[in-house]
Amino acid sequence: MTVDIPADLIKLIQDNFAELEKSKELPLLSQELFFGQAIPTATNILPDAGQKLAPYKNFQQLQPAQITVLRFKIAENQHDEVTDNWCEKLLRYNEIRYSSLKKRAFENNRSSEEVIKTYTQIISLFIEYYFSKGDLRFINIALKLMDLSWIKPSFGSTKFCASEVLYKRNLFLIDRVLNQLENE
Numbered sequence: 001m002t003v004d005i006p007a008d009l010i011k012l013i014q015d016n017f018a019e020l021e022k023s024k025e026l027p028l029l030s031q032e033l034f035f036g037q038a039i040p041t042a043t044n045i046l047p048d049a050g051q052k053l054a055p056y057k058n059f060q061q062l063q064p065a066q067i068t069v070l071r072f073k074i075a076e077n078q079h080d081e082v083t084d085n086w087c088e089k090l091l092r093y094n095e096i097r098y099s100s101l102k103k104r105a106f107e108n109n110r111s112s113e114e115v116i117k118t119y120t121q122i123i124s125l126f127i128e129y130y131f132s133k134g135d136l137r138f139i140n141i142a143l144k145l146m147d148l149s150w151i152k153p154s155f156g157s158t159k160f161c162a163s164e165v166l167y168k169r170n171l172f173l174i175d176r177v178l179n180q181l182e183n184e
Contacts, residue, residue, distance in 0.1 A: 012165055053082050056089045060108065067121040074128045087129050087138070090122060094141050102150050112150075113160070119151040120163045120170070127173050139177055146170065 053069050066086075073083045097104060105115045126142040129135070145151060146167075153160035153167050 008168070012168065053086065055082060056086045059090070059093045059104070062090075062118070064114075064118050064121055067118070067125055071121070071125050071128055074125070074132050077132070079132065087125065091126070091137060091141055094122070094145065098144065101148070105150075116151060116153050116160060116163050119145060119148075120153065120166045123151075123170050124166055127170055127177075130177065131173075139174070142170070143174060146174065 053066065053073070070083055070086055073079065094101065105119070106112075110118075123142050123145050126138040126145075130138040130142070153163035155164055
């Protein structure tokens, strides 16, 4: 199935390709799986395939690189018990602590850039996990998180370029899911 990729998303990627190539924490994984075709100029930086993921401990110790590994495992259909456990625990954390997420996100002197990049990746993880497992709870929390203004990247800022691309990609995928659900 081929999907029409929004022209503004393709243009954003093409205009900022050099910046996106450097973005190791926000790779555009599994483009073909989600769009039905590759975005010709999208960067695809992958983590070390042999990297093991330790069992989930707590959200405060979460690193963007761990989310990248989870996304990679989902993209490559390398699900295991650890991957599923991480996704479930991240889902529960964000659901249960939804009302206090902003306060918690900025604990330990995290910058807004770090928080935005982390949450953009988490939203991507939830959407990709939905596509892999079909569990609507992950789309539900992704929608809730995308609605939070403090998670949205500053559009047009080179500092948030990769986050902006991933955010717009997430909007496109959410729209696609909602249209599919509406037509069922």
